[in-house]
Amino acid sequence: MTKKDDRQQLYSDSYFEKGHIGLKIWQTFIAILGWFAAIIPVVITVTAFLASYNPKIPHIWSYKDGIFEIKFLGILLLFSFSMAFLFAVSMTLIQNRRRDRLIEQWPTFSPINQKKRGQALEDYMSKRFGDKEFRENTRYYEVAPDQNLDTHVISKLYDDLDINDMD
Structure with a gap:
């Protein structure tokens, strides 16, 4: 050319x-x-x-x-x-x-990070409230006082994820 x-x-x-x-x-x-x-x-x-x-x-x-x-x-x-x-x-x-x-806010929009955060949150909720199928199919569930979430528990959960895995 x-x-x-x-x-x-x-x-x-x-x-x-x-x-x-x-x-x-x-x-x-x-x-x-x-x-x-x-x-x-x-x-x-x-x-x-x-x-x-x-x-x-x-x-x-x-x-x-x-x-x-x-x-x-x-x-x-x-x-x-x-x-x-x-x-x-x-x-x-x-x-x-x-x-x-x-x-x-750009890092919160990363699809890879969102999947990792979603999986970490799913694992935490399954450990705390039971598996996903149980949580989604139960009509009535009474939360025990020790199962209540603290104010910044999800934020701390995200912070605990390995930073190198987030890249």
Whole structure:
């Protein structure tokens, strides 16, 4: 893939190929015409707006309601942009905070670690309350006072697992 001919051509444009002079002239003319169609109304509107403050600036029109509408649209756009900016910044902060919280909790989402923790918890519960089939099929079971779980017993059980086995 070092040679230019060996690479696959994914696009083609006759404008940049050799020849096609008529196509190049036509497309260049249309592009320039498009830019003029976009720039001229903006220049006319900006000069008319600036001429409302300084009459020395040459302008094509000076309709009072038109100037008022430009001011109104400017305020509306400023409000819209400020709301969009506020939304974007707040969502960025929320997502960064959520991502940081998720990264801190990332080890708890490891499927291998979850299986090991699940097996350790299953072994502990089977030893303490009986096998899984008994626990799931019993309608009424009264827990003896010595069978109650301490506050951090599951957390300690996870901490007691071999750290090297968790990797």
